[in-house]
Structures are given as structure tokens and as C-alpha cells.
Amino acid sequence: MAADVDEINFHTRKWIRPEDLNANGTLFGGSLLRWIDEEAAIYVMIQLGNERVVTKYVSEINFLSSAQQGDIVEMGLRATRFGRTSLEMRAEVRNLFTRQSILTIERIVFVNLGPDGGPAPHGQTRITYDRDRIPERLRPASARPQIR
Numbered sequence: 649m650a651a652d653v654d655e656i657n658f659h660t661r662k663w664i665r666p667e668d669l670n671a672n673g674t675l676f677g678g679s680l681l682r683w684i685d686e687e688a689a690i691y692v693m694i695q696l697g698n699e700r701v702v703t704k705y706v707s708e709i710n711f712l713s714s715a716q717q718g719d720i721v722e723m724g725l726r727a728t729r730f731g732r733t734s735l736e737m738r739a740e741v742r743n744l745f746t747r748q749s750i751l752t753i754e755r756i757v758f759v760n761l762g763p764d765g766g767p768a769p770h771g772q773t774r775i776t777y778d779r780d781r782i783p784e785r786l787r788p789a790s791a792r793p794q795i796r
């Protein structure tokens with residue numbers, strides 16, 4: 649099922665440090681991809697309410713501009729399609745101050761896994777903006793529904 653609106657929400661911010669630079673002295677693409685994959689994994693865990701999710705597919709990555717040491721970048725993701733066992737997203741990384749796009753990825757697909765490590769239906773069809781899908785066993789006791 650296609651997700652509702654097109655708007656991307658930018659969550660994590662990263663401050664570009666010396667260890668994130670390539671030989672050209674600008675942001676190393678590998679660092680950016682690691683951050684995006686981690687960001688996507690966390691996003692999928694929240695959307696599907698399951699920690700056992702894996703990256704299945706990443707489409708063309710378009711590096712549009714670079715970043716320098718000291719820049720702050722922000723990473724945005726949006727679910728674009730809820731499949732039966734998968735979740736597809738669009739990603740964008742941009743400069744926090746200038747809003748200039750640094751990278752876009754049209755399709756990142758994660759798969760929801762069951763206890764056997766195989767694809768499992770996730771049952772979700774819409775984006776959540778809350779933490780309401782976090783499994784009960786992972787919530788603090790104060791946040792669990794009380795049984796009377």
C-alpha cells in the first residue's frame with residue numbers, strides 16, 4: 649500500500665568530523681551510507697515494531713553535492729510503500745543550514761524477519777509518527793497498559 653503524504657521528516661543530525669573525510673578533504677560517501685543504513689534500520693524498527701529487520705535493496709544513490717568538515721547534515725526518510733513483509737523508503741541527506749541536498753536515494757527496501765530469520769508479514773499499512781508500535785516487552789513498566 650502506498651504511504652500517504654510525500655513529505656520527508658528529517659531526524660538525525662551529524663557533525664562532519666575529520667574521521668568522516670575522504671582523501672579530497674570532503675565528506676566520505678561510505679560514512680554517509682553507513683549513517684543512512686542505520687537511520688533506515690531504526691526508522692523501520694519504529695514503523696514495524698520489530699527489531700529484526702534487514703536491508704534488502706538500495707537503489708541508485710545520487711550524490712548531489714558534498715559537505716566539509718564542520719558542516720552539519722541532517723538525514724531524512726519517508727516510508728513510500730508498505731509491502732507484506734517489506735517496507736520501502738525514500739531518503740535524503742541535506743545540509744542543515746543551507747538545505748542543499750547532498751544525497752538522495754529513491755528506494756531503500758527493508759524486510760521484516762520472523763523468529764526463524766525468514767521474511768514475516770508485518771501487518772502495517774500506514775506511517776506512525778509515534779512510538780506506539782514498540783513491542784510491549786521493550787517498554788518501561790510505567791508505559792505498559794495496566795491489567796486490573
Ligand SMILES: CC(C)(COP(=O)(O)OP(=O)(O)OC[C@H]1O[C@@H](n2cnc3c(N)ncnc32)[C@H](O)[C@@H]1OP(=O)(O)O)[C@@H](O)C(=O)NCCC(=O)NCCS
Nearest residue numbers: 702703704705730731732733734735757758759765766767
Ligand atoms: C531479507 C531476506 C531474508 C529476504 O529473503 P527472500 O527470500 O528474498 O524473501 P522474499 O522473496 O520472500 O522477499 C521478501 C520481501 O522483499 C521484497 N524483495 C525481495 N527482493 C527484492 C528486491 N530486489 N528489491 C526490492 N524488494 C525486494 C519482496 O518483494 C518481499 O516484499 P513483500 O513481502 O512486501 O512483497 C534474504 O534475502 C536475506 O537474508 N538477505 C540478506 C539481508 C541482509 O543481511 N542484509 C544486511 C546487509 S548484508
